Structures are given as C-alpha cells and as structure tokens.
Amino acid sequence: MPAVTSRSATSLGRTCRDTCGTPSSASPRGCCPTSDGLRRADTALPSTAWKIIERLERALAAAQAPYLDTRQAAQLTGISTVTLERWRVDGEGPPYVKLGRLVKYRRVDLDVFMESRLVS
Incomplete structure (x- = not known):
C-alpha cells in the first residue's frame, strides 16, 4: 500500500x-x-536547513559518481572551472574523457591528480 x-x-x-x-x-x-x-x-529543522541537507546530499551523490562534469570536478577538487578548462587547452591538469563536446573527469583520475600534487 x-x-x-x-x-x-x-x-x-x-x-x-x-x-x-x-x-x-x-x-x-x-x-x-x-x-x-x-x-x-x-x-x-527549518525549511532552509532541509534545503541545505538536500543540496549536500546531491553534492555527495555527484562526488561518488564515477564520471564528473567540469563543474562537479571543480567542486570536488576546489579548482575553478576556468582553470580546469585552461588546463585542458594547454594539455595540463587531470586526464579527462571527451565524447563529442561532452567533457567528463573520472573520479579516480582526479584523486590521483590531487595525490600527485601532495606536498610533504
């Protein structure tokens, strides 16, 4: 029922x-x-708190997806979308997948890219 x-x-x-x-x-x-x-x-909880919770849930779901678009990759890494776009043009930055005009980043590649920039 x-x-x-x-x-x-x-x-x-x-x-x-x-x-x-x-x-x-x-x-x-x-x-x-x-x-x-x-x-x-x-x-x-006030309705604004529920809106924040729902937005965080969507961001978490997007971050756990195997392929992320430029905006999601920027949110995950803290790198601006403009920087990611410039790096693609210059042949720098994390590896990406290009399907026609669609650009996707693999979550694994972003993690490896961030780890490679680790300063001890």
Whole structure:
C-alpha cells in the first residue's frame, strides 16, 4: 500500500501508519521517511536547513559518481572551472574523457591528480 502524503492525509484526517505512524498534520513536508532515513515530521529543522541537507546530499551523490562534469570536478577538487578548462587547452591538469563536446573527469583520475600534487 503506498504511503499517505501529508496533503491527502490531512484532508482525510489520517496518520501515516504505513511508514512512520506520525500524524500527517505534524509537518507540511509530510511524515514519510526520506531517502536518508530521517523523518521530517520527527525533526524540528527549518525549511532552509532541509534545503541545505538536500543540496549536500546531491553534492555527495555527484562526488561518488564515477564520471564528473567540469563543474562537479571543480567542486570536488576546489579548482575553478576556468582553470580546469585552461588546463585542458594547454594539455595540463587531470586526464579527462571527451565524447563529442561532452567533457567528463573520472573520479579516480582526479584523486590521483590531487595525490600527485601532495606536498610533504
């Protein structure tokens, strides 16, 4: 049976018994668990905190992907996108994969590149 969302549950006066048992009117965002197992109705975080958490979850998922675009590679390494683009033109920087106009960096190559620049 699908989980009841807060909007439909509120109008029907039900609780979300299928997932967490919390009254659906407890939170405007709903009471069902999120992908990370947190229950939004059970936590008293402001909506801005949830937006930050969701943005961090997306960044973490992107960082764990085997291939990253230039923006994701820049975020992971702390190197600007302009620098990565300049290095590609100059034949420097980390190795990359080019498929037509699409440029991707392998996560492994970025890790090796950063390790090779380690100063002791």
